[in-house]
Amino acid sequence: MTVTAEAVELVVAAEPEIERLMGEHRERREHWYAHEVVPWEMGRSFRDDPWDESQATLSPEVRTALQLNLLTEDNLPYYHAKIAGSFPEDSPMAEWSRLWTAEEGQHAIAIRNYLLTSRNCDPALLEDERLATVTKGWSYEAPCPIEMFAYTSAQELATRISHRNAGVKADCPVAHEVMTRVAVDENHHFMFYRGVTAAMLREAPGLVLEAIHGALADFRMPGTGIPNFNRRAVIIARAGIYSLRIHAEQVLQPLLRHWRIESLDGLDARASELQEKIMAIPVALIAQAEAFEMRLERRSKTRSATA
Numbered sequence: 001m002t003v004t005a006e007a008v009e010l011v012v013a014a015e016p017e018i019e020r021l022m023g024e025h026r027e028r029r030e031h032w033y034a035h036e037v038v039p040w041e042m043g044r045s046f047r048d049d050p051w052d053e054s055q056a057t058l059s060p061e062v063r064t065a066l067q068l069n070l071l072t073e074d075n076l077p078y079y080h081a082k083i084a085g086s087f088p089e090d091s092p093m094a095e096w097s098r099l100w101t102a103e104e105g106q107h108a109i110a111i112r113n114y115l116l117t118s119r120n121c122d123p124a125l126l127e128d129e130r131l132a133t134v135t136k137g138w139s140y141e142a143p144c145p146i147e148m149f150a151y152t153s154a155q156e157l158a159t160r161i162s163h164r165n166a167g168v169k170a171d172c173p174v175a176h177e178v179m180t181r182v183a184v185d186e187n188h189h190f191m192f193y194r195g196v197t198a199a200m201l202r203e204a205p206g207l208v209l210e211a212i213h214g215a216l217a218d219f220r221m222p223g224t225g226i227p228n229f230n231r232r233a234v235i236i237a238r239a240g241i242y243s244l245r246i247h248a249e250q251v252l253q254p255l256l257r258h259w260r261i262e263s264l265d266g267l268d269a270r271a272s273e274l275q276e277k278i279m280a281i282p283v284a285l286i287a288q289a290e291a292f293e294m295r296l297e298r299r300s301k302t303r304s305a306t307a
């Protein structure tokens with residue numbers, strides 16, 4: 001049996017757990033309405049009153065984070081295609097993908113409407129970047145279907161943290177409420193993917209460790225294809241909204257603790273090797289984060305000295 005066939009069998013075997021977690025999700029998640037949160041009373045015609053940056057009320061860093069998060073959410077059709085296309089139409093995962101897509105679709109609606117009504121974005125540039133982002137699309141090639149569960153576990157938690165931190169740093173109660181609601185949804189989705197991964201890890205640790213390592217060793221957020229992503233990511237990192245350190249300490253380390261990666265025993269030689277490699281990933285990222293932070297500190301001192 002090939003690794004892929006074995007992985008497909010494992011996902012099928014996990015379907016009762018998938019159904020249970022999906023049921024828990026439906027009971028736990030509180031439905032909300034974006035139109036009740038968006039500050040419509042602030043809206044006015046962009047044709048009669050063209051946008052100017054002086055109208056923005058949020059800091060440039062927070063606006064960058066909100067716009068980057070929004071453009072990531074705009075690529076939802078590609079995420080849906082990846083998840084839904086990986087499983088039979090009548091499977092629990094196909095049902096989950098439809099539910100997940102319906103809930104995720106609300107996020108872009110809420111964030112975009114907030115940015116437009118509050119005039120915290122250049123509306124023409126935002127639409128141009130949406131078109132460029134969605135035209136470029138997104139793909140995630142994984143040799144094993146289990147890897148998708150490990151990837152989305154980290155991705156949903158990362159998104160939750162990024163959304164929440166952007167809302168906290170916005171210094172605007174409406175932005176805070178919008179991003180809190182979106183972040184809560186992302187947390188529910190994260191709990192589903194994390195739970196499915198944990199169930200499969202209990203059944204076939206060697207196979208799932210391979211998938212976890214594949215997903216986390218060179219992890220990239222799905223927004224990397226957005227125009228000027230790297231420059232924007234640096235701005236967000238400097239603002240403390242999302243950074244390598246946050247990714248290592250608040251995403252990877254909690255995930256690995258929950259999955260009890262370090263304490264897994266009875267592993268064969270390959271699985272033990274993967275166990276060590278996985279545990280080393282956040283350590284390496286923290287070292288990179290420290291180097292990045294030192295560079296920022298040196299630049300800040302140089303600017304202060306020459307001011």
